[in-house]
Amino acid sequence: MPKLTVIIPTYNEERYLEAAFQSVSFADEIIVVDSFSTDRTVEIAEGFGVRLLQRAFDNFSNQKNYALEYATGHWVLFLDADERVTHSLEAEILQTISYPKHAGYKINFPHFFMNRFLYHHSDNVLRLVKREGAHFTGSVHEKLHVSGSIGQLENMMLHFTYKGLNHYIKKKESYAWFQAEQLFEKGKKTTMFHLFFRPFYRFFSSVVLRGSFRDGIPGITVAAIDAYGVFQRYAKLILLHKGIR
Amino acid sequence: MASPKISALAITLNEEENIERYLKNLWFADEIIIVDSHSTDRTVELASQFPNVQVHLRTFDNFSAQKNYAISLAKHDWAVFFDLDEEVTASLAKEILEIVSNPKKIAYFVKRDYFFMGKRIKYSGFQRDYVIRIFNKNFCRYNDNLVHELIIADGPTGRTKNSSPHYTYKSFDHYTGKLHQYSALQAKMLYEKGKKPNLYHFFFRPFYRFWYQYLIRLGIMDGKEGFVLAYINAFSVYKRYVNLWLLYRKID
Numbered sequence: 001m002p003k004l005t006v007i008i009p010t011y012n013e014e015r016y017l018e019a020a021f022q023s024v025s026f027a028d029e030i031i032v033v034d035s036f037s038t039d040r041t042v043e044i045a046e047g048f049g050v051r052l053l054q055r056a057f058d059n060f061s062n063q064k065n066y067a068l069e070y071a072t073g074h075w076v077l078f079l080d081a082d083e084r085v086t087h088s089l090e091a092e093i094l095q096t097i098s099y100p101k102h103a104g105y106k107i108n109f110p111h112f113f114m115n116r117f118l119y120h121h122s123d124n125v126l127r128l129v130k131r132e133g134a135h136f137t138g139s140v141h142e143k144l145h146v147s148g149s150i151g152q153l154e155n156m157m158l159h160f161t162y163k164g165l166n167h168y169i170k171k172k173e174s175y176a177w178f179q180a181e182q183l184f185e186k187g188k189k190t191t192m193f194h195l196f197f198r199p200f201y202r203f204f205s206s207v208v209l210r211g212s213f214r215d216g217i218p219g220i221t222v223a224a225i226d227a228y229g230v231f232q233r234y235a236k237l238i239l240l241h242k243g244i245r
Numbered sequence: 246m247a248s249p250k251i252s253a254l255a256i257t258l259n260e261e262e263n264i265e266r267y268l269k270n271l272w273f274a275d276e277i278i279i280v281d282s283h284s285t286d287r288t289v290e291l292a293s294q295f296p297n298v299q300v301h302l303r304t305f306d307n308f309s310a311q312k313n314y315a316i317s318l319a320k321h322d323w324a325v326f327f328d329l330d331e332e333v334t335a336s337l338a339k340e341i342l343e344i345v346s347n348p349k350k351i352a353y354f355v356k357r358d359y360f361f362m363g364k365r366i367k368y369s370g371f372q373r374d375y376v377i378r379i380f381n382k383n384f385c386r387y388n389d390n391l392v393h394e395l396i397i398a399d400g401p402t403g404r405t406k407n408s409s410p411h412y413t414y415k416s417f418d419h420y421t422g423k424l425h426q427y428s429a430l431q432a433k434m435l436y437e438k439g440k441k442p443n444l445y446h447f448f449f450r451p452f453y454r455f456w457y458q459y460l461i462r463l464g465i466m467d468g469k470e471g472f473v474l475a476y477i478n479a480f481s482v483y484k485r486y487v488n489l490w491l492l493y494r495k496i497d
Contacts, residue, residue, distance in 0.1 A: 114487075115496045164497040165487065166425055173418055195472050217447065221487050228480050235362075235473045236417060244363050245416035 002097050005029040005073030005131070009063050013081035014040040016160070021048045023084040026094065027077070033067040061136035061143075068134060075100075076131045078144070082160045083109075089155035093128060096153065103148025104129040108156045114218040115162065120211045121222055126150060127157070172229035180236035189241060194234040203227035248346035250275040252319035252382075254326045256311045258282040261291060263329040268295045270333040273342055274325065280315040309387040309394040316382050323348070324382045326396075330412045331357065331378075337407040341379055344405070351400035352380035357411040361420075362470045369464035369471050374411075375404065392430045424481040432488030441493065446486040455479035 006027040008020060011034065024030060030050040034041055035057035045052045055066050064078065075097045079085070085093070089107070096105060105128040110117040126144045133147030162168065206223035207213050213220055239245060253274035257264065258281070271277055277298045281289055282305035292298050303314055316324060323345045327333055333341075337355070344353060354375035359366045377385070377396040384399045414420055455475050458464045464471035491497070 114491065115494070165484075165491060166429075169425065169484075173421065190469060192469065192472070195469060195476070199476075217487070217490055220447070221483075224480070224483055228476075231473075231476055232417075232421075235476075238469055238473070239362060239417060242363050245418070 001094075002074040003028045003072065004075045004077065004093070004097060005031060005071040006077045006079055007031045007033065007064060007067045007071065008079050008081055009033050009035070009060065009067070010037060010041050010045070010081050011035040011057065012037045012039045012041060014044060016081040017041055017044045018048070019084065020079060020081045021050065023086075023090075024077070024079060026090050027073075029071070029073055031067050031070055033063055035063065059139045059142065061138055064136050064142065064144075068131065068136075071131055073131060075128065076134060077128050079127070080159070084158040084160070086155060086158060089153065089157060092153055092155050096128070096151075100130070101149075102151035103133070104144070104146035104150045105153045106150060107153050109159045110156055111222060112158070112160055112162050113168070113222045114165070116215070116218045117158070118212060118215040118219050118222060120214050120219060121206065122156070124152070128153065169225055169228070172225055173232055176229055176232035176236050179233040180240055183233070183237050184240040188237065190234045190237045195231065198234065199227040199231035202230045248342065249323055249348075250321040251341070251345055252321045252324045253277045254280075254312075254315040254319060254324050255329060256280045256282070256308075256315055257284060257288050257292070257329060258305065259284045259286045260288045260329045261286040264288050264291050266332075267327075267329050268292065268298060270338065271325070273338045276320060278315055278318050280311055280318070282311065307391045307394075309389055309391070312387045312394060316386070319382050322381050322383060323379070324385075325379050327378050327409065328411075332410045332412070334407060334409065337405065337409060340405050340407050344379060344403075348381065349401075350403035351384040352377045352396065352398035352402045354402060354404045355379065356404070356408040358408050359411050359413070361414050361474055362417070363414075364467070364470045366467050366470060366474065368462060368466040369474050370458055370462040372462070377402065378409070379405070391434050392427050421477055424477060425484065428481045428485040429488050431485045432492055435485075435489050436492045440489070442486040442489045446489075447483065450486070451479040451483040454482045 004027045006024045010017065010032055021030060031053060032045045032050050033053045033055060036054055042052065051070065053067060053070060055063060057063060077093065104126050106124050107127045109123045109125060110119045111121040129144060129146045134144065136142045136144055203223050206226060207220060212223050251274045253271040257279055268277060279292050279298060279300045280303050281300055283302055289300050292300050301318060303311065305311055325341060355378040357374045357376060359371040359374060377398060380396060380398060385396050387394045388397050458478060459472065459475040464475045
């Protein structure tokens with residue numbers, strides 16, 4: 001059986017970490033790369049007997065590449081502290097790395113929102129890779145590369161991101177500042193087209209094209225909030241040009 | 246003939262940025278009563294430096310109760326009750342003195358000039374943003390709405406000629422943060438009334454709010470800022486019903 005390493009980047013994850021460890025206890029090696037948490041994260045990791053690395057955070061790519069240097073498994077699974085590997089996903093991972101057809105596998109993440117999994121609002125992300133040749137690039141949105149072809153796992157990963165409606169909206173609102181600043185640096189200006197069409201298109205593509213209406217009110221709400229985030233990006237771009245917040 | 250005396254009233258929570266300007270503009274009042282919801286900044290300290298200011302501390306429950314408490318402390322018949330982000334200009338102050346010395350009505354509406362994203366919003370529903378700010382306390386009380394509390398005036402009302410600049414906008418996030426609070430409070434009010442959200446609320450009400458404000462109330466004349474304002478208000482309406490939906494399911 002090929003050896004499997006799980007890498008978990010952390011910063012103040014005391015609420016989630018123990019359950020994350022338990023969900024990947026089938027792995028041969030667990031590496032936590034911590035950005036100097038100020039809560040009990042380190043204590044919990046040490047109590048579990050995992051390999052603990054500490055590194056000042058600059059971006060996710062560097063953080064995860066650093067952990068990769070210490071990994072000894074043939075295969076590596078990247079996990080966030082608020083994500084859980086189900087038993088069926090565990091079985092599929094173990095089977096897949098025993099008879100691999102590809103150098104990496106994508107896993108589907110249904111979006112957990114308003115205490116419900118939104119199966120029509122999922123993200124498909126490369127997470128299980130052969131260690132040899134695997135590395136991250138990109139300082140904002142890190143991208144994982146492998147040397148070889150990429151396959152798809154069937155079972156889904158559970159991701160407990162939801163911390164209340166306001167928390168979710170506030171995250172979108174602060175991310176909108178970040179995106180507005182990027183547009184501002186490129187010299188972009190907000191037009192009526194941006195304000196009218198961009199949020200509408202985001203909502204439409206999510207609700208109709210991706211079918212998130214099938215997830216009921218939570219599915220439509222997550223689409224409405226995503227569209228609101230797009231809208232705020234352009235509203236905040238107006239403010240940046242005026243020099244006010 | 247000495248003109249009747251005036252009590253100026255206000256409720257505060259962490260208003261250290263506004264309090265001095267606000268109190269200076271109330272030079273015409275015979276007493277100033279501040280009901281503070283235990284501010285954690287320098288509001289109380291700054292207010293206490295003014296000679297005719299009394300500060301009373303009261304734990305906040307809702308706007309109406311807080312404001313009615315302030316009214317109950319007033320010594321004089323005539324009261325002015327502005328928000329801290331509203332400016333009582335010199336000409337408005339003069340007009341107030343004239344009104345009080347010869348009152349024809351029991352309460353007076355003041356038009357507010359509204360600013361958003363650094364721009365004076367002239368349409369978008371703010372054409373007629375009149376609020377009662379000057380009244381005879383023997384005939385007026387705030388109603389029991391948890392948000393958007395209104396003065397109920399028991400008698401004829403008038404309007405002042407001068408308007409009051411309304412600086413409610415501090416930053417975009419501050420503004421939307423306030424809307425989030427309102428939508429949560431409004432959801433709570435609907436929940437207590439036993440109202441259940443249905444598809445009409447989710448799909449019709451937000452769109453109606455947007456088009457009502459943007460076209461019927463002429464937000465389109467306020468440019469991009471008019472669009473932004475209509476959008477965030479429509480989103481807030483949607484969020485009100487999502488909050489209500491969550492309340493019935495005991496989800497945060």
